Amino acid sequence: MNTTFQHNGTEVFVREFNKFKGAGNGTLTSMRKDAINRLSELGFPTTKHEEWKYTNISPILKGDFTLITDDQFFLTQEDIKPFLFAGKNSILLVFENGRFNEALSSIPENSEGIVLGNLSDHFTHPAVKSHLGKYAGYKDESFIALNTAFVNDGAFLYIPANGSCEQVVHILYLNDTRKHATVMYPRNLIVAEKNSSLKVLESYHTLGHINQSFSNSVTEILVEENAAVEMCKLQAENAIANHISHTEVNQTANSRFNISTITFGGNVVRNNLHIVLDGVQAEARLYGLYLIDGKELVDNHTLVDHASPNCYSNELYKGILDEHAQGVFNGKVLVRQDAQKTNAYQSNKNILMSDDAVMNTKPQLEIFADDVKCSHGATTGQLDEEALFYLRSRGIGEKDAKAFLNIAFAAEIIRNISSQYLQDRLMQLVEARLKKINSYE
């Protein structure tokens, strides 16, 4: 018997699916059907599955989540105010329990073919037609299948050739759990055509602290020739939130993609990041930061697929784990036979703040080309005792001294974000998280 997947658990979603009526045309309807069928064939991965060894998702399957599909909105300006990290005048797309809340969003008039909007309003856009579902394959991925079955809304950002958007586009996902445990299936599509540029903040938050939530998101990103996309994915849901995301990136020649995946924790959090360097001289930078405590579990799985020669990838993931937190970093770099002159670097650094915290790191290099430069390294250790003593010997209390060192450790990741405003706001959030101040300013 195949024990790497389990089937119990899928029925609930199939039942839900039979009641579900999504927006869009026939192509979408058949894609959804195909995806739910695939999910029920496949089942959900168990910890016998190599890629899910440390991440037991059964707590998610036990949850009784409500999928909200009506068009009633409750959130107010006040509710979203704490989450406006990209600045008062930034472009903002608000999703309330997965549904686009137009009234709270602020989107400029579309000009020069640029689209910064929600997916369900643009199902007929040529870029949606040609790219939606193209990069996030659901054949072997249960959670992509699940997301695809319930595809309904999310962000659609489209920058045509030579276009650019200077401001950060903030995609804000709020799970309002104050009435019930909620589930959402965000689906984002980002297309940056030739010579274009775009900066995006994708953030996830919870309202309420009693009911659980489940965010199952899929984001597809196409970075065409010579285009530049900078992403920041911030998961700042509460400690009982469940979150499984797939970010699927396809880069063509000379493109640049830079992503910072910042995770503040949850019951079960799994970030899958998959980048295909599918054109010469493409560059990808992957930064990650996870700050977790309690009994939180955060699992970052990354795959950089060097499919073309002369590409560059650099990956740095850092984590601070306190109390009984569990972290997983699985970073795979695949250098295909044709991908000569590849430069690929990877590093994972962790600080364990308690004896009960656990970090599982697994770098995987699979290299089939012969002329490559690759390196990887991983460290997991305690806070630097010498530095801690130095700070304390100057009158700084133990707790503050630890925060100083941890903030410095985390700053190395946040510093890479190009928007100064966003960087400053994120630094404030990181400080609050590390000092265990459980609120937003």
Added chain:
Amino acid sequence: MLKIKSLRARVEDKQILKGLNLEVGAGEVHAIMGPNGSGKSTLASILAGREDFEVESGEVTYNGEDLLEMSPEDRARKGVFLAFQYPVEIPGVSNANFLKTAINEIRKARGESALDSKEFLQLMKEKMKLVEMDKTMTQRSVNEGFSGGEKKRNEVFQMAMLEPSLAIMDETDSGLDIDALRIVANGVNALRNENRSFVVITHYQRLLDYIVPDYVHVLYDGKIVKSGKKELAFELEQKGYDWIKEEISAVKA
């Protein structure tokens, strides 16, 4: 001010301090000299509160209070300062930010109000001048990429900022060029007053030309084996430590 009585301390099974006695009065400058490995830095670390050392017996009081009971931060807040022999680099923590926090913690403990950014910058400017420190150094991370001499100068700068009442300086003169030595010594002298005491650990009499000590002690094999006035430093410079070792073995025999 500081009283150390029969202090015995160890690391794992290595006995380092073997019954050390020392008394430092308010406003006094004491120099401690002694061969490598004799326990000078160990003493300094224990006074600052490093936990790697196990104090087996003896007592240390500071202004009448049991110093060994206090956390490192509380000692600092009460005016104890250690200029480290090997200051540690702390990437990502800015010198200015770190010092501002430190100074305000210490002010809070003294019942003084916190300095705001402007007052802090003003004070920093003033003290930077005292040790002729370059402005860019305070903007960098704590000791990161500092040369050996710059690190030592930064220690003295911090001391000037924090205005301790007991400053322990562990080989602050090693690694300094001749000009820097003079600058650092002038900085220390400017801080000398009737309430502030110094314990200056050094290998070289040269420093004591600038910072003239009231007393000189020889720490050998975990104990203060000889004490004297500043002339003792000259004698050590000329004769080395062998005659002291001989004296001790003569006493033992």
